[in-house]
Amino acid sequence: MSQARPRGNFLQTILITTVIWLGLVLVFQRPNQNNANVGKTSTELMNVIRDDNANIREMTMMSTIGGLTQKLEEEQKKQIITPEQKEKALLHAEILHIDAQLKASILRLNRGEGSDHNLLQLAYNKVKSLKEKYEGKPLWTESFDVADVSANKLYGWKSWTLEGLYDKVKTQLMANSKTNTVLGFIPGYYVIDFLVGMTGRSPGFSYAFATLLLAVLVRAIIYKFTQRQLMWSRQMQQLQPMIQEIKAQYTDKKTKQVTDPQALNMKTMELYKEYGINPLAGCAPMAIQMPLFLIVYQCMLAYQFEFTKGTFLWMNPSAHAASSFFAENLGGKDNIMIALYGITMITSTLLMPVSDPSQAKTQKGIGVGMGVLFTVFMFFNFFPVPGAFVLYWTFTNIFATLQSLRAYRMPAPPLVKVNAAGGGVIPGSVTRKETFMDRMAKKFEEAQELQEKRVRELKGDKPEDGGEGKDGGMSSAIRPNGKPKGPNPGSGSKDNEPRKPKKRPQ
Template sequence: MSQPANPKGNFMQSLLLMMVLFMGFQIFMQSRQPGMADDTRKASEVWADMVKDNAEAKDLSIAKKLPVYEAKFKKEAEEAKTPKEEVDKQLWRAMLLVSDTEFRSGLEHPETSLAKISRAYQSLKNKFEQNYGTPMWDVTVPVAPYKEGWPTQQSAATMYKTLVDDLSVRHKHELVWGFVPGYQLIDFLVGITGRVPTFSYWFAPLLLAVVVRGAIWPLAQKQFMWGKQMQQLQPYVKELEAKHKDKEGRIADQAGYQADIMKLYKEYGINPFSGCAPLAIQIPFFLTIYQCMLHYQFEFTKGAFLWINPTATKLGFIPVAPNLGERDYILITIYGISMVITQMLTPVSDISNQKQQRMMGLGVSIFVAVSMFFYTLPSAFVLYWIFTNIFATSQSLLVNRMHLPPLEKKMTIAGGVVPVDAATVGKNGVDPGFFSKTGTTKSHKPKKKK
């Protein structure tokens, strides 16, 4: 008889194939950037067109010209042996020109202003960590006068402040899911402690974690208790596995085995899916809080936390966020550690597969933490999730210290209710202690006649 294919090997092969296809797609798309090979203009000519687009607030047009200009300018600079510092400055100016144009376009088109101004912020944000706090942050680029009082020179420092202030006001009136005032919720928590930059903006995520964790505490408790009940049931599951295994140690009749497992769950009154419901209910909380944090992201730029402050740029070789609205790698690392600890202390439902379940949980935790290194998240949100993990770990420790009574059968195999133990009741099913200590009538002496 042929052996079945190794599922682990099949998974790794599929994963490798998907990675190769993805990389090939990326290379193919990069090689087909529009205008790269067919454009015969010089870099200076492309720059002149970009300046014109800036004056006319043509954000889409200038965004398409940016990669063309960068490629041509790099090539010409290499041939002319232009110093790298000058090359970097000019490429930085080109990015600033695009960001300024996108901001102007957003101001001129109210119906799409939020999307356009957010794109302007993202254009600047892509190289924020690389240039913040360096001389590049103050490099200026000439821009066309937009209106009276509008600056004719833009730097990353002035552009960043302008965009953050504008987006903060715009998000103030945006509702999460169309009905949740996310901005006002976080702002209320910040305002409780007086909006102190070094305290209020990190204490608000702590207060939010307390409120949210308190709201879902019963659901999480039910999920943890379900996990411990499933652990108690594992010896019976093992007996069924031994019953259905053939001589080769494999379960021959999968359908019969699964049917017996479901009977076992029913016999002890355990719903195998009840642990999923509390988890599913918690997901909307997570998504809503995430959106609330994003709405308040630009106000979080006013806050600091320990090493996260406007004067810090690096801790050793690690970049440090200047405020709680930006990404901080140290905080993400702490979050990853808290996730691993939480997973290690969470009860597993199947003791026999404890190692596999632990590895899966650790894999998910590490994947989420590593993903945060490549996705810009406000440090305040990461801080909130660290506080949440601390509370979740504390609850898990409390559950682990709890002693659960042994499982009791609720149903017979045939489907009827398990009868009450006859030894503990009277002949008629009534507890003998209901009327007296023994359940027997007390004899009385006849009264004497007077």
């Protein structure tokens, strides 16, 4: 027999698992090499990349660059090329790819399709990482040829230095960020700019304070939902003894397996309905928080270049000059802030109550794993974000922790029956409209009745109506017009024979 599946924060688990899975794919999956490029030399693969650059096929270039990397590694091992030649060839291929992404974005903007902001952001992330690696070295100012578009009014170049390409992509992205909208209607740049302008645009205060205001705004939006989740979790904990009793009724003592999962689920749903508790209520904060997270992230990216004007405590030019471990401003990556984010994320996760104590380790383990995963991603630039966004995220975690601590200090809401076990509202309880849980409980009851009916039919059991038909024997004695049926003249029964009149005494 299969065991009944635990009813924890299902949606939360799905969302977290999806994020972790996408992260692992991002880190460990290598680009698939095009079958058409198998067996080609590094020179031939480089020609394919040049052709893709000329025709602005930026999507197919990644797989070819992956194949080129493998081929160059093989040639270096065979001492056909030197490490310096390999490094220069790979850098040239990356520049060709970034150039194709830049031209594709400009082309779409010229066609009236709107500049592909995400594509331009990818190009910037890549050229920024190359800047950190090569700035101040000879390859930073060396010229690399690309497809000649010098005669094209849209473009006007035929080669790039890494320094020049970085400046061009940055300038294009800065201009695009001011006009790009989040979800098609939210002016992300101007939302953050308004918050910064509220306190006078002071470099040492306004930019960091804007992230604090944004965190307060987001937490205010989800405050009621989170508070309900916290209180609901405490009520669910009070229900656990009753839920365990129900499980014990449908669990084999020897095998510890659930004997009737459907009946167990139905009884559990009836218990939730009886106390007016919705086990899916805990999903609401996560369902709301994820879209808000993505919206804030896009707004922060739109303002990332303006954040370079702001500082925060150790995130300043003086500290950065002493050690690159510190960010120069709120627009850069700061390792201390990333570590603080990880600590606050794990702390807030551990303080979140769980509805089912038996699933506590699993739920909190997933939350802690997500916090560690995001910390590692940001630390190694797999998830590049400005320091201001990490600061905002840290503020959000602190507010979540404070709300959890406050909820723990509040008295747990008492369990009150709002529905009778057999249906109907208990007198004196708060009346309410039919909820999703009520409809779900009805569906379980209908499914259970249908299953029991099918089992009886398979066993050949007759309906419990005395064998007189569906109407319990009444249908055979009542005419359609509502009058009793008379005797059947065609019947051979003595009861149906006409009675002879009695003789009068003489």
